[in-house]
Amino acid sequence: MVKTVVSVGLPVDERLRIRKSVIQPKELTGSEKRICVVTGTHGDELEGQYVCYELSRRLQENPECLKGIVDIYPALNPLGIDSITRGIPTFDLDMNRIFPGNEDGPVQEQIAAKIVSDISGADMCVDIHASNIFLREIPQVRVSEITAEKLLPYARQLNIDYVWIHAAATVLESTLAHTMNMAGVPTLVVEMGVGMRITLDYGNQLVDGIFALMKYMGIWDGPAIQPKEPIISTDGHVGFVNANHSGIFIPRVEHWNHIRKGEIIGEILNPLKGKVEETLYAPFDGMVFTLREYPIVNSGSLIARVLGGDFT
Amino acid sequence: MRKELIFHMDNAYRDGLNIYGYHFGKGEKSACIVGALRGNEIQQMYICSQLVKELKLLEERKAIVSNHEILVIPSANHSAMNIGKRFWPVDNTDINRMFPGYNLGETTQRIAAGIFDVAQHYSYGIQFASFYMRGDFVPHVRMMETGFENASLADLFGLPYVVLRKPRPVDTTTLNYNWQVWDTNAFSVYTNATDQIDEVSAKKAVASVLRFLTRMGVIRYHSHGGYIATTIREDELMNVRSREAGIFRRNIQPGQEVRRGDLLAEIIDPCEGETLTQILSPTDGIVFFTHSQPLVMEGAIICRLIRRLYE
Numbered sequence: 001m002v003k004t005v006v007s008v009g010l011p012v013d014e015r016l017r018i019r020k021s022v023i024q025p026k027e028l029t030g031s032e033k034r035i036c037v038v039t040g041t042h043g044d045e046l047e048g049q050y051v052c053y054e055l056s057r058r059l060q061e062n063p064e065c066l067k068g069i070v071d072i073y074p075a076l077n078p079l080g081i082d083s084i085t086r087g088i089p090t091f092d093l094d095m096n097r098i099f100p101g102n103e104d105g106p107v108q109e110q111i112a113a114k115i116v117s118d119i120s121g122a123d124m125c126v127d128i129h130a131s132n133i134f135l136r137e138i139p140q141v142r143v144s145e146i147t148a149e150k151l152l153p154y155a156r157q158l159n160i161d162y163v164w165i166h167a168a169a170t171v172l173e174s175t176l177a178h179t180m181n182m183a184g185v186p187t188l189v190v191e192m193g194v195g196m197r198i199t200l201d202y203g204n205q206l207v208d209g210i211f212a213l214m215k216y217m218g219i220w221d222g223p224a225i226q227p228k229e230p231i232i233s234t235d236g237h238v239g240f241v242n243a244n245h246s247g248i249f250i251p252r253v254e255h256w257n258h259i260r261k262g263e264i265i266g267e268i269l270n271p272l273k274g275k276v277e278e279t280l281y282a283p284f285d286g287m288v289f290t291l292r293e294y295p296i297v298n299s300g301s302l303i304a305r306v307l308g309g310d311f312t
Numbered sequence: 313m314r315k316e317l318i319f320h321m322d323n324a325y326r327d328g329l330n331i332y333g334y335h336f337g338k339g340e341k342s343a344c345i346v347g348a349l350r351g352n353e354i355q356q357m358y359i360c361s362q363l364v365k366e367l368k369l370l371e372e373r374k375a376i377v378s379n380h381e382i383l384v385i386p387s388a389n390h391s392a393m394n395i396g397k398r399f400w401p402v403d404n405t406d407i408n409r410m411f412p413g414y415n416l417g418e419t420t421q422r423i424a425a426g427i428f429d430v431a432q433h434y435s436y437g438i439q440f441a442s443f444y445m446r447g448d449f450v451p452h453v454r455m456m457e458t459g460f461e462n463a464s465l466a467d468l469f470g471l472p473y474v475v476l477r478k479p480r481p482v483d484t485t486t487l488n489y490n491w492q493v494w495d496t497n498a499f500s501v502y503t504n505a506t507d508q509i510d511e512v513s514a515k516k517a518v519a520s521v522l523r524f525l526t527r528m529g530v531i532r533y534h535s536h537g538g539y540i541a542t543t544i545r546e547d548e549l550m551n552v553r554s555r556e557a558g559i560f561r562r563n564i565q566p567g568q569e570v571r572r573g574d575l576l577a578e579i580i581d582p583c584e585g586e587t588l589t590q591i592l593s594p595t596d597g598i599v600f601f602t603h604s605q606p607l608v609m610e611g612a613i614i615c616r617l618i619r620r621l622y623e
Contacts, residue, residue: 009557009610012582016609092398093444097482104551106445107611134403171409173481242416246324270324277324298402299321300419 034069039128043080047193048128050203065222125187133195159209159227245277319426339379344434351392356440360386437491441500470538560608
C-alpha cells in the first residue's frame with residue numbers, strides 16, 4: 001500500500017509528494033514492530049533506490065514471513081532526485097541540515113517536520129546515503145559517540161563492512177538521524193557506494209543485512225543470512241588524505257584494499273603541462289575505505305580516508 | 313590603504329582564487345568587515361566596495377583614529393560569482409558553513425580558515441549577509457544569541473531594526489557565530505537585495521557602518537544619527553502563509569505599516585488568470601519580510617510581520 005506522507009502544491013499544476021510503501025502482515029495484532037527504511041534525502045545519492053526496490057520485492061515474495069511493519073520511503077527529496085540536484089531544488093539548501101524541521105517555518109522545514117512526525121514511534125530507522133559524486137565509500141554505518149552504545153548491536157546486524165564511530169558535532173544535530181535518535185527511534189546512517197550510480201553488489205549486501213536486522217528485531221521470521229562482523233573504528237583510527245594541488249586525480253590503489261605507510265594512493269596530474277603536480281601517500285598502514293571517484297580536484301579536495309590497522 | 317592578499321588557491325583550469333583584504337589605519341584590530349562569501353552576494357560585495365572607497369578618503373583626511381585598524385574583505389568567492397554560481401564551483405559547498413575552517417581540510421574549509429585567520433581578533437566583526445529564504449527584508453542588524461552577544465551595540469548602527477536570533481545547530485559553522493565564540497562582537501547587516509544592486513539600501517548600509525565606527529571611536533565622521541532601533545526576536549515575527557500555489561502578486565513592501573484585514577498579496581491561477589486567493593493581514597504591524605519571487609508554493613511564507621508595531 002502506498003501512502004502519501006507529504007503533499008505540497010507547486011506553482012503550476014503539480015504537487016510535491018513524498019510517498020512511502022507500507023508493507024505489513026495481512027492480519028495486524030496491534031503489537032507489531034515497525035522499521036522505516038528512508039533514502040533519497042540528497043538527490044544525487046541513488047544507491048538506496050535499488051535497496052528499496054529489492055527489499056520490497058523480497059518482502060512481497062514471502063509475505064507470510066513478515067511479522068512487523070516495513071515502511072519504505074525511496075525519495076525524501078523527490079524533486080532533487082528527478083533533477084539530479086543534491087539539495088532541495090529552488091531552495092539551495094541541504095535537506096539533511098533542516099531537521100527536525102518546523103511546522104511553522106518555510107515550506108521545506110514544514111516538510112521535514114512531517115517526515116519526522118511520520119517516522120516517530122517506529123522501532124528502527126535505516127537512513128541510506130550514497131556519499132556524493134566525489135567519493136566512493138565501502139558499505140558502512142556511521143554513528144556518533146553519544147549513540148554508539150545503543151546503536152552498535154543493531155549496526156552489527158546490517159551486514160556492512162565497517163562501523164565508524166565519530167565525534168559528535170553540533171552541526172550534525174540538524175540531520176534526520178540525530179533527530180530520530182533523540183526522539184527515541186534508533187536510527188542507523190548507512191553510507192555506501194558513490195553518488196549518481198548504483199552498485200548492485202552493495203545494494204544486495206545491505207538488503208541481506210536489513211533482513212538480518214529485521215529477524216533480530218522479530219519483524220521477519222523468514223530466511224536471513226548470518227551478517228558479517230564489521231570492523232568497528234573511532235575517529236582516532238582514521239587518517240584523511242587531501243589534495244594540495246588542483247588537477248586530475250588518478251588513483252593508484254584499489255578501493256577497500258590494504259595499503260602500507262608511504263605507499264602511493266594516487267597522483268594529481270596537470271593535463272596542460274603534462275606534469276605530476278602531487279603524489280599522495282598513505283599516512284599509515286591500513287585500509288582505504290574512502291577513495292576519490294570524481295577526477296577534478298582543488299586544493300583541499302578529499303582524496304582518501306584510511307582506516308589504520310593491519311588488514312593483510 | 314594597504315591592499316593585502318590574505319588567501320590564495322591555485323587552480324589548474326582557471327585563474328586561482330585571490331582573496332584581498334583592505335587595511336585602513338594602524339594599531340589595535342578594531343573592526344573587520346566582510347562582504348560576499350557566496351557567489352550571488354553581489355550587493356554585499358558592492359557595499360564593501362563603497363566602504364573601501366569611503367574609508368580610503370577618510371584615511372587620506374586623517375579621519376581614522378590613531379591606534380585603530382579596520383580590515384575590509386569585499387569578496388571571498390568570486391570563483392563562483394564569475395560563473396553565476398552561489399556556492400563553491402567544484403563541490404557546491406558553502407564557505408559560510410565552514411567556519412572556523414581548517415587549513416588542512418577540504419577546499420572551502422581551507423578558504424574559511426584563510427579568512428578567519430585574519431578576520432578574528434578584531435573587536436567588532438560586521439558581515440553583509442544574505443538569508444536562505446529568498447525575499448526582501450527591511451534593512452536590519454542581526455545578532456545571534458550565543459551568550460556572548462551584546463545587543464545594545466547593534467543599536468549603534470542606527471538601522472531601524474535589530475533582530476536577535478537563537479542559533480540553531482546549522483548556524484554554528486557561520487562566520488558570525490564563530491566571531492562571537494572567539495571574542496569578537498559580531499553583527500550581520502541585511503539590506504534589501506542580494507543578487508541585484510539596490511543603490512538606496514547599499515548607501516544606507518555604508519552609512520550605518522560608518523555611523524557605528526564613529527560611535528565606537530574608530531573613525532571621525534559626521535553622519536546622520538539614524539534610527540533608535542527597535543529590537544525584535546526572530547521567533548516573535550508572525551509568519552503569513554499562502555494557502556494556494558500559483559503566481560504571486562504582492563501588494564506590500566518591506567517596512568510598510570499594515571492593518572488587520574489589509575490586502576497583503578493575491579495568488580493568481582497560472583493558466584487561467586483568476587484570483588485563487590487573497591491573503592489578508594491577520595494583525596496590525598510592520599512588514600519585515602516579503603516573498604519576492606513571481607511563483608509561490610502552497611504553504612510558503614509570503615510575509616513576516618512585526619506584530620502590533622506602528623510607524
